[in-house]
């Protein structure tokens with residue numbers, strides 16, 4: 001991941017206020033095919049550093065597909081092909097010289113359904129650091145486990161049961177464990193695909209709170225079906241429809257005064 | 273009347289009953305079918321069931337019981353000297369009488385005259401009709417056979433009358449039971465349930481019956497050979513040749529056979545498990561859907577090849593190849609060409625059996641590996657693990673209990689395999705740890721003992737049952753344990 005951070009960064013976009021905000025990831029003319037079927041058409045999108053970007057849109061419009069392009073998880077799907085360019089810190093992540101394994105360590109992912117490994121909580125956290133050789137001693141592992149769990153706001157709840165199975169936690173705790181697991185490999189970007197759709201409202205509130213805190217250190221892209229959630233946690237919102245990016249803008253702006261009729265309709269619940 | 277004719281008649285009656293029941297139901301409501309509780313077909317089926325079922329049950333009971341009663345009657349008509357014989361001899365005599373009785377009815381008047389005049393013997397006359405009698409026909413036998421025939425035909429007559437009466441009674445009863453309010457549908461449903469239960473209990477009862485007969489024969493074996501000599505004996509030497517002679521018991525040590533069985537199975541598993549597992553991992557994790565769609569059915573075809581074919585392969589190809597190879601190796605190493613691997617050896621049998629088991633291991637493990645949720649893979653890949661790291665650290669541990677179960681099932685197949693061993697490892701029961709020498713297994717010896725020329729009461733034959741039941745329990749325990757593990761594993765994800 002050093003490769004990424006060492007690369008020249010400073011491209012910036014102008015905000016309305018005139019201040020410049022660095023762009024972490026940039027997608028240009030991104031298209032995705034599943035076999036012969038095209039699921040995503042010419043998407044251009046900037047993901048701003050240390051911002052939360054929400055992807056919204058009706059089911060099947062390609063939000064998850066786009067999200068999976070950002071850490072090349074689409075590569076693991078049989079018959080899936082990606083066209084166009086995606087850069088991270090101005091390095092093309094689809095360049096043949098890029099090590100996918102390292103890319104996925106710096107662009108972490110949290111899935112719709114909490115998917116802790118059927119191992120202990122401790123093992124779940126150290127899984128990533130171990131395979132990337134980030135930790136070598138027991139003390140280092142203990143350290144990683146504690147800091148990751150603390151950042152995910154889970155440490156106090158599970159500190160006495162680190163050696164119990166991660167699958168024994170409640171759904172909300174499992175999801176925060178998955179976030180901690182992603183944080184443990186020190187990513188720069190965290191992708192979240194409807195992280196709260198399997199959780200109850202209280203667990204959802206906790207995860208949303210956590211996302212807001214994580215924004216300080218990480219760039220976050222989140223897919224969500226809940227308009228309120230998008231409004232609560234994100235600064236930028238991108239609206240997808242039928243595989244196209246309809247519009248992208250500041251969340252406040254999108255929810256009060258969208259430029260596109262389709263966004264208006266979707267936000268007010270007229271379709272989707 | 274023969275049983276088949278009787279059966280045909282009650283079935284016809286049943287069909288008539290069906291039609292009649294249907295029509296009557298319709299007539300009772302003057303064609304307004306909606307006034308019936310059930311659709312008219314159910315009333316028909318109701319009569320059909322009442323006609324066929326009770327009469328068929330009576331028929332079955334009669335057929336099951338009457339031979340014993342007849343034999344008993346015939347037996348009491350025999351001379352006292354015969355009645356005093358041992359149980360085994362008595363049953364031999366009775367079976368001769370049964371055979372003669374079967375032949376007697378085929379004899380023509382001409383044959384009978386010849387018999388009277390003594391120009392041919394009873395045995396010759398019957399042999400002429402294609403009925404072979406084991407041993408001489410004794411003086412008293414034709415008379416007993418006549419008694420037997422008389423009783424049989426009387427039994428057939430009464431049987432037919434009774435069965436037809438029951439069928440007609442059932443028909444009439446059911447026919448007059450029909451009323452618009454009768455819940456024919458529910459009653460027919462109950463009969464169907466009953467039929468299904470009977471079908472499934474037949475499978476279970478058969479197993480119980482097999483085990484029971486094996487156990488009782490084993491008991492007879494242990495009456496002549498003490499169990500500790502069987503279970504702990506290290507020499508297998510049943511002495512077919514000397515049977516009947518003094519001190520003919522022979523030695524029935526299970527250990528050499530069990531050792532051979534486990535040794536060969538072990539070699540087979542050592543071949544099949546790594547290859548099968550790697551194949552399964554490749555198929556489940558790496559192969560494209562396209563390749564999978566071709567290779568998986570192909571592997572399943574491989575699993576369907578009869579084991580005797582693998583036996584040929586071992587006998588004709590693998591065995592000689594290993595022998596020649598060993599000759600060359602020893603030639604190079606020691607300068608003295610000597611086949612240290614025999615053509616029939618534990619290695620040959622184990623190797624070929626291992627090849628046979630590969631499709632089982634890979635097909636079962638593939639199913640289990642694919643059953644690990646995709647979310648596990650995504651979680652690991654999403655953290656930047658490579659595919660093989662994912663397999664090693666997440667998929668395999670998660671699938672392990674299931675895979676162990678699959679391997680145990682495979683092992684019980686290896687233990688039960690016979691044909692490959694006969695052809696590839698020979699039939700010599702020896703106790704050795706050298707895999708290059710022949711050994712043999714429990715199953716091979718079972719075949720060996722049962723195909724011998726000895727009477728069924730000798731320990732040489734009965735030992736087959738003791739071997740069989742031992743094998744049965746070993747595989748039973750393996751299978752139970754495998755199922756237990758597989759089930760436990762299932763609960764993890766559901």
Ligand SMILES: Nc1ncnc2c1ncn2[C@@H]1O[C@H](COP(=O)(O)OP(=O)(O)O)[C@@H](O)[C@H]1O
Pocket residue numbers: 034039057058059060061062063064065066077
């Ligand atoms: N693995 C796949 N194989 C084939 N088609 C897929 C696959 N995943 C998604 N799609 C298709 O791509 C389109 C976009 O799907 P997705 O990105 O999952 O939508 P969203 O997350 O917005 O609900 C849908 O039409 C879906 O059917």
Ligand SMILES: [Mg+2]
Pocket residue numbers: 063064065193
């Ligand atoms: Mg989705």
